[in-house]
Amino acid sequence: MRRFGAGIIGAAVLGAAALAGVARAAPVQVRVEAGALKGAREGAATVFRGIPYAAPPVGPLRWRPPEPAAPWTGVRPAEAFGAACPQPHTAYNRVREAQSEDCLFLNVWTPAAAPASAKLPVMVWVHGGGYVTGSGAHPAYGGQAFARDGVILVTLNYRLGALGFFAHPALTKEAGPDQPLGDYGLMDQVAALGWVKRNIAAFGGDPSNVTLFGESAGGGAVLALLAAPSARGLFAKAIVESGPGFNIPATLTAKEAQGAALAARAGAPADATAAQLRALAAESLLPAGESVSWGPIVDGRFLPVPVEAAFATGKAWRGPLIIGTNTDEGSLLSGGAYSDAPKLIRLALGPDVAALRAAYAAENNGAELKSEADFDRLMFADFVFGAPSRWFAGQASRTAPAWLYRFGYVPAAHRAEAPGAWHSAEIPYVFDTLEAARGTAPPPQDQKVADRMHSCWVAFAKSGAPACRGGPAWPAYAPERDPLLLVTETGEAEIATGYRKGPWDVITRSVMSRFAGLLGLPARR
Numbered sequence: 001m002r003r004f005g006a007g008i009i010g011a012a013v014l015g016a017a018a019l020a021g022v023a024r025a026a027p028v029q030v031r032v033e034a035g036a037l038k039g040a041r042e043g044a045a046t047v048f049r050g051i052p053y054a055a056p057p058v059g060p061l062r063w064r065p066p067e068p069a070a071p072w073t074g075v076r077p078a079e080a081f082g083a084a085c086p087q088p089h090t091a092y093n094r095v096r097e098a099q100s101e102d103c104l105f106l107n108v109w110t111p112a113a114a115p116a117s118a119k120l121p122v123m124v125w126v127h128g129g130g131y132v133t134g135s136g137a138h139p140a141y142g143g144q145a146f147a148r149d150g151v152i153l154v155t156l157n158y159r160l161g162a163l164g165f166f167a168h169p170a171l172t173k174e175a176g177p178d179q180p181l182g183d184y185g186l187m188d189q190v191a192a193l194g195w196v197k198r199n200i201a202a203f204g205g206d207p208s209n210v211t212l213f214g215e216s217a218g219g220g221a222v223l224a225l226l227a228a229p230s231a232r233g234l235f236a237k238a239i240v241e242s243g244p245g246f247n248i249p250a251t252l253t254a255k256e257a258q259g260a261a262l263a264a265r266a267g268a269p270a271d272a273t274a275a276q277l278r279a280l281a282a283e284s285l286l287p288a289g290e291s292v293s294w295g296p297i298v299d300g301r302f303l304p305v306p307v308e309a310a311f312a313t314g315k316a317w318r319g320p321l322i323i324g325t326n327t328d329e330g331s332l333l334s335g336g337a338y339s340d341a342p343k344l345i346r347l348a349l350g351p352d353v354a355a356l357r358a359a360y361a362a363e364n365n366g367a368e369l370k371s372e373a374d375f376d377r378l379m380f381a382d383f384v385f386g387a388p389s390r391w392f393a394g395q396a397s398r399t400a401p402a403w404l405y406r407f408g409y410v411p412a413a414h415r416a417e418a419p420g421a422w423h424s425a426e427i428p429y430v431f432d433t434l435e436a437a438r439g440t441a442p443p444p445q446d447q448k449v450a451d452r453m454h455s456c457w458v459a460f461a462k463s464g465a466p467a468c469r470g471g472p473a474w475p476a477y478a479p480e481r482d483p484l485l486l487v488t489e490t491g492e493a494e495i496a497t498g499y500r501k502g503p504w505d506v507i508t509r510s511v512m513s514r515f516a517g518l519l520g521l522p523a524r525r
Helices: 002-021 144-148 169-174 184-203 217-226 252-265 274-278 282-289 307-312 329-336 341-349 352-363 372-396 434-438 444-463 501-514
Strands: 024-032 035-042 045-052 075-077 105-111 120-126 152-156 205-215 237-241 321-326 402-407 483-487 493-497
Touching (some): 024 045, 024 184, 045 144, 120 217, 120 444, 144 152, 152 184, 169 274, 184 217, 205 217, 205 444, 217 307, 237 444, 321 444, 329 372, 341 352, 341 372, 352 372, 352 501, 372 501, 444 483
Parallel strands (some): 035 075, 120 205, 205 237, 237 321, 321 402, 402 483
Antiparallel strands (some): 045 105, 105 152
């Protein structure tokens, strides 16, 4: 994450300069449900930025489900990104656009010559950032390559941190018996998907052929939407890149207590009303929330059951799915982030930590890992990402085709120092935006990997099956064969079977036996 994040930081300025240098033709207009928009032709794409898909969630609409965007008169300029949602400023998070609670915007890249009748496949991207940072305006998320290859790309903002995943007794008391609670960021994503379904035909898109995809927290959000009844019918396919799993679900009661403590630190009285909470300055919630874990809440309404339970009991969405991880997801531990996670995972595994050590030694010809830090890094990656992704693929494969992947490519300049592909490393390869992400033209081998990864995702969006440029044929996942597409450290692609089977089996068995009840699962599923 750090290397990719640093590249993104540099690209924030470089990407703006590159955008200024893109040849633009005459403005292009399109009409959506709220009014007319003016975008611009930029190379192979026509781009519309900063489109409001919901009303500003401010004042009385803070901590409520999103409302429809108000219509406008005349032609609304759609050439600049809208504001990012409020978020803390960190060394690895420097969004270049302004920040505001009025942030529910999306962006559309469509092939420049596409008529409204084209019925092109659509991909909707949910950005990562720990549910605390990020936006849909990132240079690495540009849709030029997707548009070039006949796919419409939509990126979006959604409420983050305390403004997007917040519960409080006063808000619960105020809400109606069926009104969803807490998951406002996820509700925003559903609203954006609804907007796409109603409006994407005006851009030449097919509302019945939408692929939802996301990475990290965005991947976790995609998993949550697969379990959310309100998201049904809004997409036909899904891709989860490095989405975390095997999380003990956050209950509404626990999140209400967390929210009350946060509100008190932000200056709210102990008996604060909903109106008093909404009067708090957004800025007062950011520093108080930096050390709080944010993300989906099982409120019994928007999310009736934990994601794992929805998959295990057949209640999750059913459709074609790609899911996978990178070879060094443990890079998230670098720089002190998630520093308490290894300790918590050790507690969760209990006596099975010894079995996991033995599984790692078996993978390494009997040799133990060099240090406890190495063990923690690998354990974290396997517990949070690797083993859950394989489990989700297996559950999904019972009702629809699923494909499992492992991305391990490391640019030649970093191979001596990097133990694998760091968290988020695959993004500019999937989007084919290496130059935008780095600010310089990529080496040939990097571009070759981007060509392959991008082609896999494009084929999946078009046909529902990932046919990758240069092969190999990628078989659908089946637990008894346990195949995955492995992109190696040097960028070759091969089909591996039984990949990381020993450690992932240990973790999955441990979780299913020790935490089945908390996850809403039958024991030893």
